[in-house]
Amino acid sequence: MLQLEIDSLSAIKFKLEIPMSINCPKCNSKTKPFNFEADLFFDRCEDCKGMWMDKGELASTSGSTNDFPDPNTITSGSPGTKNCPKCLGDIRLSEVLFMKANNILVDVCKRCEGIWLDSKELSQLQAILRTHRIEQKKKYFSGKS
Ligand SMILES: [Zn+2]
Ligand SMILES: [Zn+2]
Numbered sequence: 001m002l003q004l005e006i007d008s009l010s011a012i013k014f015k016l017e018i019p020m021s022i023n024c025p026k027c028n029s030k031t032k033p034f035n036f037e038a039d040l041f042f043d044r045c046e047d048c049k050g051m052w053m054d055k056g057e058l059a060s061t062s063g064s065t066n067d068f069p070d071p072n073t074i075t076s077g078s079p080g081t082k083n084c085p086k087c088l089g090d091i092r093l094s095e096v097l098f099m100k101a102n103n104i105l106v107d108v109c110k111r112c113e114g115i116w117l118d119s120k121e122l123s124q125l126q127a128i129l130r131t132h133r134i135e136q137k138k139k140y141f142s143g144k145s
Contacts, residue, residue: 025082049119
């Protein structure tokens with residue numbers, strides 16, 4: 001009886017924590033949930049180590065409210081060759097400049113606003129978002145005085 005209870009509990013936990021796996025837009029492998037921190041899970045491809053972030057997830061890793069320093073950039077860019085792993089149908093990810101001041105291109109779905117990141121891009125983008133947030137604060141305070 002006790003064993004049964006433990007089993008059903010862990011089954012529930014398993015269900016809650018594991019996001020539905022998607023196909024990597026780059027190599028088409030199934031993604032696995034990657035525990036980024038605390039209760040943040042991302043879909044990560046085991047082969048290329050790329051990661052899929054739903055809208056708002058990138059922002060949440062850096063204490064921002066917007067995934068992009070300038071949210072208008074999402075509508076720019078032209079469709080590339082990868083398909084959105086979340087949207088049904090052939091929705092292409094657009095290659096969008098993360099920030100005008102640098103040359104980092106990220107793959108964004110204009111429909112669901114999810115982002116596909118290469119393995120090395122996450123830390124770069126987090127750093128940019130954090131710096132951007134500090135600058136915004138400085139502007140805000142200097143504007144007040
Ligand atoms: Zn991959
Ligand atoms: Zn999409």
